[in-house]
Amino acid sequence: MEKAFIFGVSVSGENFTDRIEETKRIRMNFENGLNTILISPRRIGKTSLVNKVCDSLAKKQENIHTVRMDIYDCRNEYDFYNKFAATILKSTSTKIEQVAETAREFLGRIVPKISISPDPSTEYSISLGIRPKDISPEEILSLPEKIAEKKNMHIVICIDEFQQIGDFPDSVSVQKRLRGVWQHQHHTSYCLYGSKKHMMEKLFQNKRMPFYMFGDTMYLKNIQTEDWIPFICNRFGTKGKKISESLAAEICRTVENHSSYVQQLAWNVMIETEREATAQNLKDAVQKLVAQCSPLFIQQTESLSSYQMNFLKAICSGIHSGFSRQSIMENYNLGSKSNISRLTKSLIDKELIDKTKDGIFLTDPVFRLWIQSEYPL
Ligand SMILES: Nc1ncnc2c1ncn2[C@@H]1O[C@H](COP(=O)(O)OP(=O)(O)OP(=O)(O)O)[C@@H](O)[C@H]1O
Ligand SMILES: [Mg+2]
CATH class of the missing domain: 3.40.50.300 (P-loop containing nucleotide triphosphate hydrolases)
Incomplete structure (x- = not known):
């Protein structure tokens, strides 16, 4: 099939x-x-x-x-x-x-x-x-x-x-x-x-x-949204269902165009969809995606120190640079200034975060969604 x-x-x-x-x-x-x-x-x-x-x-x-x-x-x-x-x-x-x-x-x-x-x-x-x-x-x-x-x-x-x-x-x-x-x-x-x-x-x-x-x-860069849209719409079509271009774009945005997650989330949306996908279908599909991935994330975070967890939470709340600023260190309880470089290195070594020219980001977009839902601000 x-x-x-x-x-x-x-x-x-x-x-x-x-x-x-x-x-x-x-x-x-x-x-x-x-x-x-x-x-x-x-x-x-x-x-x-x-x-x-x-x-x-x-x-x-x-x-x-x-x-x-x-x-x-x-x-x-x-x-x-x-x-x-x-x-x-x-x-x-x-x-x-x-x-x-x-x-x-x-x-x-x-x-x-x-x-x-x-x-x-x-x-x-x-x-x-x-x-x-x-x-x-x-x-x-x-x-x-x-x-x-x-x-x-x-x-x-x-x-x-x-x-x-x-x-x-x-x-x-x-x-x-x-x-x-x-x-x-x-x-x-x-x-x-x-x-x-x-x-x-x-x-x-x-x-x-x-x-x-x-x-x-x-x-290797992410596949662009304009390339994903026809792909997603077309795949829905093969199963006699429909999805609008804007909702297909929303799927890409939610998982930051991460190839595997785009396909997984699109699949989740398709399961939810009766005939034409709705915003509610996407919302439910995202929740299911986070739930599907959560055992892995629990396992990945079990061995992290509270400083490491705090660092991840800071990133998830939109901070991507300037971690050693007094206010950020205090707000997120990151320990001392010298702790910041240790935290960064250890989380990069674990491949949980990545340093880019725009700052520090989580490597996994669904991990970000999971942290945001487990630890709401
Ligand atoms: N060109 C593509 N078109 C559509 N989907 C793709 C494409 N490339 C990758 N994917 C999606 O990403 C998933 C992972 O692909 P693949 O195993 O090739 O990635 P990888 O970078 O080798 O992964 P890993 O880092 O685990 O080795 C695929 O199952 C598919 O869902
Ligand atoms: Mg591979």
Whole structure:
């Protein structure tokens, strides 16, 4: 059944809207062998966007092969190498037999274990079990370049949740190793993205870090209201319902155009709507959205100190700068002046707030609505 709105998972086809400029730019980077770094807050659409570019390139059947992997479950360097090599082997082989052949050719002693699922519709999986004494990191990291050279193609490796690297033991050495090998490759380029904005910025924006200036760094912006309006109205139409353009715009405004929440709130409104959506439908839908998210927010705030909570409340009441002014510190009970920078840093590290050129804001618009309803002024 066709779904009117999708949220929480990556989207494609009819459920993907806009991003024309970004799609073009990433595609150009891929076609020209430039590395791409994609940074945005959570659930804005990084994964969906990269998937879209990869799918469109696959359709064009150019001499570019994209490989996608998600390293959210990698806890250390060798977890990463295993996933890296296994994904590349599998993705560049058209037949199972080729996996073993390519491994023999480029990974020496490593023999892949291939498990074939009993269900014929699902694919096979590969595990390599590489340990530090088996093969050098440099050899593993050269795998895509060797395959690309041999097959006379360009390979683009897309690594999702790349910020995990920042949590590896001895992380900076690992980053140096990766960059050291990758920057000399001519037939392979990389697209690195991840859901923790602050961590990604630490890896790529800090001059002292190995990945500084590694490629074209793109900050993925929110989808604009004028692009959302036709999308929302159209999706209502597919289910025989109606929503006015102004109410669709109100959905966007309520969740600050945050991609996933726009779709979730639009879905909530659609459930409330009999035939044509009303302002009351939206009001009820917002309440339900806040209720749906509240278990997560309770969990996120449980471990916060009262100063941290007070800081969040100050932001929610419209204060975005000048926190160390006497009146603000007293009004919101933020402790001493020196406490302010500690609070800011700790909440940024938790990805709950973000510092922009306009001041400090909550990263999650529904979290803001939740705080406002739990702690009314
Ligand atoms: N181009 C788009 N058009 C419509 N909706 C979108 C688009 N991109 C993202 N979304 C919405 O945002 C949700 C999250 O998308 P996606 O998983 O691609 O984001 P992400 O930035 O990779 O998230 P995370 O930070 O969790 O990794 C989707 O389920 C969908 O509701
Ligand atoms: Mg993602």
